[in-house]
Amino acid sequence: MKFDFLSESDQAYFIHKASTLVEALPFIREHSGDIVVIKYGGHAMGDPKLAKSFARDIGLIKEVGIYPIVVHGGGPQIADKLKSKNITSKFVDGLRVTDIDTVRIVEDVLANEINTEIVNAINDSGGKAIGLTGNKNNLLSATKLKLEIKDSDSNIEKLLDIGFVGQPTDVNTNLIKEHINYGDIPVIAPLGIDAEGNSYNINADTAAGFIAGKLKASKLLLLTDVAGILDKDKKLIPFLKLEEAITIIKEEFVSGGMKPKIKTCIDAMHNGVTKTTILDGRIPHSLVLELFTEHGIGTQIYS
Numbered sequence: 296m297k298f299d300f301l302s303e304s305d306q307a308y309f310i311h312k313a314s315t316l317v318e319a320l321p322f323i324r325e326h327s328g329d330i331v332v333i334k335y336g337g338h339a340m341g342d343p344k345l346a347k348s349f350a351r352d353i354g355l356i357k358e359v360g361i362y363p364i365v366v367h368g369g370g371p372q373i374a375d376k377l378k379s380k381n382i383t384s385k386f387v388d389g390l391r392v393t394d395i396d397t398v399r400i401v402e403d404v405l406a407n408e409i410n411t412e413i414v415n416a417i418n419d420s421g422g423k424a425i426g427l428t429g430n431k432n433n434l435l436s437a438t439k440l441k442l443e444i445k446d447s448d449s450n451i452e453k454l455l456d457i458g459f460v461g462q463p464t465d466v467n468t469n470l471i472k473e474h475i476n477y478g479d480i481p482v483i484a485p486l487g488i489d490a491e492g493n494s495y496n497i498n499a500d501t502a503a504g505f506i507a508g509k510l511k512a513s514k515l516l517l518l519t520d521v522a523g524i525l526d527k528d529k530k531l532i533p534f535l536k537l538e539e540a541i542t543i544i545k546e547e548f549v550s551g552g553m554k555p556k557i558k559t560c561i562d563a564m565h566n567g568v569t570k571t572t573i574l575d576g577r578i579p580h581s582l583v584l585e586l587f588t589e590h591g592i593g594t595q596i597y598s
């Protein structure tokens with residue numbers, strides 16, 4: 296195909312494509328050699344077209360010299376499986392109350408179904424992914440999470456037991472680094488294990504942030520099913536200073552799964568992650584837009 300045989304509009308299209316690639320160069324240089332931890336989850340994961348574009352984006356990120364690490368959730372898929380078994384779960388502050396039957400199902404869905412799907416999608420698009428499960432090989436050590444909640448009547452803080460929900464305490468960073476050095480893209484299911492061998496369901500945002508902190512990742516990207524953090528008028532907050540994030544988390548307009556997400560960003564930044572972004576995984580190529588273009592998307596938290 297010779298260029299001058301193309302119509303003018305086709306020529307403009309290809310020139311635009313070429314210039315987009317060239318414009319990405321400074322961003323590629325900026326991030327090259329960095330570790331970027333990406334939390335993939337929510338509804339973006341259930342859409343086959345988006346799942347394919349995510350897999351290709353991950354491959355591209357790796358190919359240009361960045362080390363992507365994927366930590367995945369599974370909320371909607373876990374909900375479907377629990378529903379099919381007539382198990383209902385309650386949520387407190389965006390976290391699933393998890394009894395022993397529930398944690399077994401969570402483990403099965405995360406480790407055996409979703410993890411494999413993501414690994415296969417990345418491999419099918421030409422990448423080289425390796426599936427890892429947090430509760431195997433001491434990848435993610437955890438203790439039972441004790442949730443601090445305020446009693447609405449007395450305003451007294453109390454600790455709530457929400458079952459087999461874990462708080463990460465350590466990461467086997469050597470194992471992750473071994474895989475990275477081998478050229479693999481780690482895809483991690485957010486399960487944890489305690490000293491007695493009990494497995495825990497860990498909120499995927501929390502797991503991703505903790506891993507990012509321990510690996511001193513340069514970026515933590517949390518993909519979700521909203522544009523980012525929305526203010527009280529439901530308008531996107533594009534930038535948020537770390538101190539503002541600490542205060543916003545207590546606002547009434549921040550609820551449900553957004554709470555652990557923002558808390559994760561704050562903790563990760565306290566642990567040395569430079570930038571964290573909460574972005575819309577429903578937008579095709581959201582990762583590429585965020586990393587390689589001037590107009591990043593979502594809410595970026597910076598210090």
Ligand code: ADP
Pocket residue numbers: 336337338368370389500518519520521523524525526548549550551552553554
């Ligand atoms: P994910 O599966 O991506 O972790 P979650 O459902 O756990 O998604 O968390 C994202 C959800 O948080 C949004 O879909 C939205 O319903 C809720 N949310 C609560 N407060 C806010 C807010 N201020 N801005 C954006 N989303 C919010």
Ligand code: MG
Pocket residue numbers: 368370389500552
């Ligand atoms: Mg969530």
